[in-house]
Amino acid sequence: MTTTAPHPRPTKTPDAEHPARGPRLPVRILPLTPAIVLLLLFLAGPIAYCVYIAFTDLQLTGQAQESFVGFDNFTRAFGDEAFLNAVWLTLVFTVLSSLIGQNTLGLALAALMQRASKPVRTLTGGIVVTAWVLPEVVAGFLLYAFFRREGTLNAILDWLHLPSQNWLFTLPILAVSFANVWRGTAFSMLVYSAALNEIPKEITEAAEVDGAGGWRRMWHITLPMIRRSIGTNLMLNTLQTLSVFGLIWVMTRGGPGGRSQTLPLFMYEQAFQNSLIGYGTAVALLLLLVGSLFSLIYLRLLRTEV
Amino acid sequence: MASRRTTRRLAADAGLLVVAAAFVLPLAWVILSALDPHANLRVKTPDGLTLDNFDAILTPEITFTPLLNSLILCGGATLLTVVCAALAAYPLSRFRSRFNRPFLLTILFATSLPITAIMVPVYALFVQVDLIDTMQGTIFFFAASQLPFAIWLMKNFMDGVPKELEEAAWTDGASAFQSLLRIVLPLMGPGVSVVTVFSFVMMWGNFFVPFMLLLTPDQMPASVSINDFFGNRGMVAYGQLAAFSIVYSTPVILLYVLIARRLGGGFALGGAVKG
Structure with a gap:
């Protein structure tokens, strides 16, 4: 790592004047420089470049010089049926797997864990968290095997005498959504478990004495008390789900016929299979804008904590 | 009742x-x-x-080279991330400045940007500056993409170390760098290990970044090379694919168990993410 800019050691600063108040200005700025340089060059740089090439017709091969085309890539996108299809599928994927699936299941698991016996809690927690810790591609293979025509899901359906089908062909978007639920629920579960543990026992017990049933307690007491965690969790889940690529790539490659092609896969296909880097980047920029919007909402939710 | x-x-x-x-x-x-x-x-x-499946895959070509590549990529990038994050967190945690709040807000904003979205421009940029298909380019990008979250976590952990201990060291003539290295970091050992393990685990499992930025098969980490079980080798040997998945996943599971233990229960990361 010698190339990370020779880091000037801040030891030289004489702080004899105010020894107790700590060092002066250079020491406050210098330690930040390696991080700032890295972030500017490799994160802010690409984002700026992204904004630039989204307005050009840059292609992968055989082009002397790209030229500025204004909003062509964007108007093209909104007239492109494949793009609109990808937007729709991204929406379905996000709502199904993140808002409904991960979030609700995570909350349910966390709530049940409050009451369950310790061995069951540990076992379930361990299994769900393992699914989360596994590398994305491995998770993709496991669920590919699960949903394939000759896979485990159909074996179970056969055994129950229910009709089986080729899930990855008939309902690919549903299959990848379930895969994302399998992989991502642990995060919600952890966030909600932490939140539920912070609710004082007296409050729930008082409600119980007053005769509030399980559902009413959940709705009127528990949910309002953890609403900040719900907001944070929804935001982070959504942002994570918007950028899922590997899982879908391994399971379906976005197919068949684009029926599980969410925006990241569409962007990749345009840029590399169709060699239209400019167009692919325009789509990427839209995705980035949606992501930034969610990010800003998330910041507002956390506002008091910074 | x-x-x-x-x-x-x-x-x-x-x-x-x-x-x-x-x-x-x-x-x-x-x-x-x-x-x-x-x-x-x-x-x-x-x-x-x-154990034939394991026997079949434990060869340099199928397993050891990709795992070594993963280790170089993720180890290098994690080292870079942790060093930069520790240095950056220090002034953010220790000194009041009107520069801190906007910087932290930007960092927090960057933690939740979808990195997937910028991979196409990163590819185009790397082609321009000749960093495409190089380990160092991929390491730099990995580190930069993980850095916002690492700085955020590191700063929060550092806030938990009382300032008084350092002030004593300053009066004794220690520099800020010495007090960071000798006093603050050792006191926040669990925090540093969480940042390290978390960064490493995220990178180890990342498929899209090396998939886009590396081209030569010899350089591919395990997250990309695992796809060869489907592509080039004809009939898919599912037993071998499963065996490889286990070998490739075990390190991150062990690392996760390690930090979950250290912080008492698996709930530490959930709590840390909440800020």
Whole structure:
């Protein structure tokens, strides 16, 4: 790592004047420089470049010089049926797997864990968290095997005498959504478990004495008390789900016929299979804008904590 | 009352076990298939137990080189991330400045940007500056993409170290750098290990970044090379794929267990993410 800019050691600063108040200005700025340089060059740089090439017709091969085309890539996108299809599928994927699936299941698991016996809690927690810790591609293979025509899901359906089908062909978007639920629920579960543990026992017990049933307690007491965690969790889940690529790539490659092609896969296909880097980047920029919007909402939710 | 509580506990147990059973099926497949001489795509009792699948994949070409590549990529990038994050967190945590708040807000904003979205421009940029298909380019990008979250976590952990200890060191003539290295970092050992392990685990499992930025097969980390089981080798040997998945996943599972232990229960990351 010698190339990370020779880091000037801040030891030289004489702080004899105010020894107790700590060092002066250079020491406050210098330690930040390696991080700032890295972030500017490799994160802010690409984002700026992204904004630039989204307005050009840059292609992968055989082009002397790209030229500025204004909003062509964007108007093209909104007239492109494949793009609109990808937007729709991204929406379905996000709502199904993140808002409904991960979030609700995570909350349910966390709530049940409050009451369950310790061995069951540990076992379930361990299994769900393992699914989360596994590398994305491995998770993709496991669920590919699960949903394939000759896979485990159909074996179970056969055994129950229910009709089986080729899930990855008939309902690919549903299959990848379930895969994302399998992989991502642990995060919600952890966030909600932490939140539920912070609710004082007296409050729930008082409600119980007053005769509030399980559902009413959940709705009127528990949910309002953890609403900040719900907001944070929804935001982070959504942002994570918007950028899922590997899982879908391994399971379906976005197919068949684009029926599980969410925006990241569409962007990749345009840029590399169709060699239209400019167009692919325009789509990427839209995705980035949606992501930034969610990010800003998330910041507002956390506002008091910074 | 007691019996009602017991019923409720049994109901909760039953609910959790149903979910656990559904979640465990794909995991059962990978373990059983890895040991099965005739593995296919469904969960079944193996036709006899064998380690042949592991034998077949534990070769330099299939397993050791990709894992070594993963280690170089993720290890290098993690080192870079942790060093930069520790240095950056220090002034942010220790000194008041009007520059801190906007910087932290930007960092927090960057933690939640979808990195997937900028991979196409990063590819185009790397082609321009000749960093495409190089390990160092990929390491730099990995580090930069993980850095916002690492700085954020590191700063929060550093805030927990009392300032008084350092002030004593300053009066004794220690520089800021010395007090960071000798006093603050050792006191926040668990925090540093969480940042390190978390960064490493995120990178180890990342598929899209090396998939886009590396081209030469010899340089591919395990997250990309695992796809070769489908592509080039004709008939898919599911048993070997399962065995490889286990070998590739074990390090991150062990690392996760390590930090979960260290911080008492698996809930530390959830708590840390909440800020």
